[in-house]
């Protein structure tokens with residue numbers, strides 16, 4: 461029988477042989493024209509472990525400096541990490557070869573149980589767009605048109621605002637002056653219905669509390685499903701089945717006509733192309749992740765930053781108050797009216813405080829799929845089927861562009877004319893290029909309106925009188941805007957100067973202000989009209 465030391469020697473030798481073989485294989489399969497490979501100390505394993513946390517990208521920058529582009533080799537997958545803003549612009553211009561559409565299609569295959577026919581149809585649509593003329597919209601763009609500024613978006617905004625207004629009287633119970641609550645949970649509870657009422661319209665499924673419970677079960681399982689662990693999150697899979705079959709029943713009976721233009725357009729898109737109903741009702745159900753996934757955490761961080769610093773609170777409240785019109789109703793009771801459009805066009809500090817939340821708190825990564833071998837900027841070979849990652853932290857925390865205070869919350873950063881102007885490519889919370897988030901106008905209107913309503917009518921006091929702004933180190937990479945690591949217990953109080961006042965919230969103008977980050981289809985910046 462071999463001694464223990466001999467066994468250890470044999471195992472050690474085997475490990476060494478495997479290690480050398482992996483190192484050899486990694487080098488042999490890495491084309492010298494590809495970006496340099498990093499994190500090769502244990503080939504394939506080191507980056508796989510690192511990528512389990514979003515903090516990995518900041519960590520890589522600390523260890524490797526401001527590298528422009530590098531390769532991470534994972535088992536069966538290459539990932540090119542790009543930090544250089546010039547290269548990011550080049551990526552955005554190559555939107556057909558370095559495609560967001562292919563990432564969306566891959567994700568849908570990981571989350572949903574869809575038929576081979578639907579996969580074929582998805583591929584045919586994507587190929588037709590990729591090889592077609594420049595003016596042909598991508599499948600996603602054809603589906604999400606109602607979110608662009610225009611009548612459909614105005615209708616969505618109005619329904620969302622009405623819904624916010626109707627729910628506001630219950631933010632604190634009507635027979636009470638205050639309520640104690642966990643802030644993130646509360647924000648989610650009060651915003652989920654107005655947001656989805658706006659997007660889905662009068663027959664919104666998520667008005668039903670059972671459907672909302674199912675949505676959260678689905679959402680919580682996404683990170684595991686994406687990693688191929690669907691069998692570990694049976695509740696999520698069952699929730700998808702429940703929600704999508706409910707959608708299928710609605711659509712089968714023509715119920716989409718009672719929903720918003722957004723849903724009608726999605727239905728028309730899939731139906732005209734003969735996608736099976738069972739499959740596309742899963743996609744329609746899944747759209748709720750795009751709608752809510754980033755919106756709800758952004759609302760939480762916005763509220764925390766507005767209320768946790770008296771200076772920010774006072775400056776923003778004062779600016780909004782200046783837009784409030786005072787009048788009386790027929791019985792002589794005080795009426796105050798706020799035009800929500802003014803929050804975008806006449807409240808530069810408040811608008812800046814919002815953008816700064818998006819800049820500072822975002823942890824996500826822009827992702828693109830490489831459709832064919834491609835020489836990026838004529839310099840770096842990107843191999844077919846690899847992924848391109850553009851981590852937000854590399855852009856948002858760059859001292860050269862944002863200043864030495866890049867890691868701090870400076871609410872007036874975007875309104876301060878003394879600061880140098882930063883390129884849109886460096887502000888990536890809504891993504892960039894042709895795939896810039898189409899829901900950004902809706903989300904911005906809603907979150908500014910929600911925060912203004914709070915500032916004007918409610919005080920928020922932390923449990924022990926002292927604000928603790930949570931970290932988000934443990935957040936999943938499912939969304940760009942993270943959930944906090946812990947919730948914050950607060951008391952929400954009706955303001956003493958708000959008794960007996962009737963509030964009117966109106967939306968006078970159609971969407972017209974370009975968001976920071978806007979770029980045209982070539983990745984060039986659009987003129988800024990909102991600063």
Ligand code: HEM
Pocket residue numbers: 560561564600601604607659750751752754755758826827888889890891892893894895896897898899900902903940941
């Ligand atoms: C604060 C809230 C939001 C944030 C931070 C956000 C952020 C993003 C980001 C980063 C992307 C990927 C873009 C890229 O990589 O180029 C995206 C895509 C998308 N978002 Fe949003 N989003 C928000 C709210 C919304 C809302 C409310 C909707 C719908 C009403 C929405 C609909 C979409 C859709 C449909 C896409 C896919 C676009 C495409 O395929 O071209 N988003 N969003």
